[in-house]
Amino acid sequence: MQKKLVMILLAAAVAMSTTFSLYAQGQREGRGGDDKKGAQRGEGKGDARGGQRGAAPPPPPITIKMVKPGVYMVVNGGGNSTVRVTDQGIILVDTKNLGNQFYNDLMAQIKTVSSQPVKYVFVTHVHQDHAGNIGKFVESGVQVITNEGLKKNLQTGGADGKGYTSNAGKPAEPNVTYTKSKKIKLDSATAVAYHFGRAPTGGDTVVYFPDVKVVCMGDEFVTLPNGPNADYPFGGSVLEFPKVIAQVLKLDFDTVIPGHGNDPMTKADLVAYQKKLDAIAKKAVELAKKGTPKEQIRQQIQSQTPEMGTWQMTGLVNDARLDMFYNEVKSAK
Numbered sequence: 001m002q003k004k005l006v007m008i009l010l011a012a013a014v015a016m017s018t019t020f021s022l023y024a025q026g027q028r029e030g031r032g033g034d035d036k037k038g039a040q041r042g043e044g045k046g047d048a049r050g051g052q053r054g055a056a057p058p059p060p061p062i063t064i065k066m067v068k069p070g071v072y073m074v075v076n077g078g079g080n081s082t083v084r085v086t087d088q089g090i091i092l093v094d095t096k097n098l099g100n101q102f103y104n105d106l107m108a109q110i111k112t113v114s115s116q117p118v119k120y121v122f123v124t125h126v127h128q129d130h131a132g133n134i135g136k137f138v139e140s141g142v143q144v145i146t147n148e149g150l151k152k153n154l155q156t157g158g159a160d161g162k163g164y165t166s167n168a169g170k171p172a173e174p175n176v177t178y179t180k181s182k183k184i185k186l187d188s189a190t191a192v193a194y195h196f197g198r199a200p201t202g203g204d205t206v207v208y209f210p211d212v213k214v215v216c217m218g219d220e221f222v223t224l225p226n227g228p229n230a231d232y233p234f235g236g237s238v239l240e241f242p243k244v245i246a247q248v249l250k251l252d253f254d255t256v257i258p259g260h261g262n263d264p265m266t267k268a269d270l271v272a273y274q275k276k277l278d279a280i281a282k283k284a285v286e287l288a289k290k291g292t293p294k295e296q297i298r299q300q301i302q303s304q305t306p307e308m309g310t311w312q313m314t315g316l317v318n319d320a321r322l323d324m325f326y327n328e329v330k331s332a333k
């Protein structure tokens with residue numbers, strides 16, 4: 001009786017383990033390729049963010065979406081990229097986070113909408129989530145065009161004057177720079193890069209496509225709840241920011257690609273955004289004139305500027321940038 005029971009249990013255990021190992025094998029074989037790729041991708045991003053491996057959920061994948069015929073935006077993996085497709089090649093704005101996997105994913109997404117090669121790249125500012133893969137394009141012989149201020153930021157920017165770098169590494173230098181504006185033509189497309197002044201950094205570019213009425217803003221326009229930020233050690237300025245956006249608004253366009261945020265926006269959205277920045281700048285100068293101390297000024301601006309909505313003054317000007325911000329508003333006329 002007892003022996004029979006043992007035999008039955010043993011048989012059941014063998015059957016279960018066989019079934020399980022067959023199941024596990026099926027899982028491995030069926031999805032092996034994708035799983036491996038997914039794991040590598042996740043690992044790369046974890047490293048780039050400074051060792052969040054295992055803890056954080058995987059970041060959303062890099063994907064492409066159509067904005068208008070011939071115009072696409074590529075979201076996630078850093079700041080948004082814009083892809084302008086023509087029959088003679090592609091014009092790209094911004095290059096994603098620094099790293100081979102980000103570059104490869106970006107190129108793979110572009111390949112899903114066109115087999116044309118990338119001919120020109122514009123980079124909106126020095127931060128690695130936009131400038132990260134300049135080197136990859138320069139190595140491929142592509143013209144990478146930036147404002148001269150971006151190159152200066154790479155060489156001598158920052159509080160220590162040693163030039164921009166990041167946890168992911170230092171972006172490479174562009175091979176073409178311009179001072180105020182730079183126009184290129186490719187097939188039927190025109191692209192004009194403008195530097196209207198200091199906003200998030202001192203080397204910002206907006207890229208305007210007049211024939212399709214689209215403007216790519218980089219981080220001069222973000223649709224994140226906390227709002228934008230001004231990177232003072234790299235030439236950013238809260239007071240100049242609204243003036244720069246006012247210049248952009250003089251262009252003829254109906255569609256705006258934000259530096260962050262998953263959807264294209266309208267000119268009306270940019271008008272509303274400019275008004276917020278203008279209200280903040282005016283309040284900052286007013287409070288500084290009244291002698292509001294440095295330690296209180298961000299909180300005072302926040303509480304006295306209802307236009308700000310969900311934006312955070314501590315995000316617009318972080319602790320490390322407070323001295324430079326305060327000096328600027330105090331000396332404003």
Ligand SMILES: [Zn+2]
Binds near residue numbers: 260
């Ligand atoms: Zn960004």
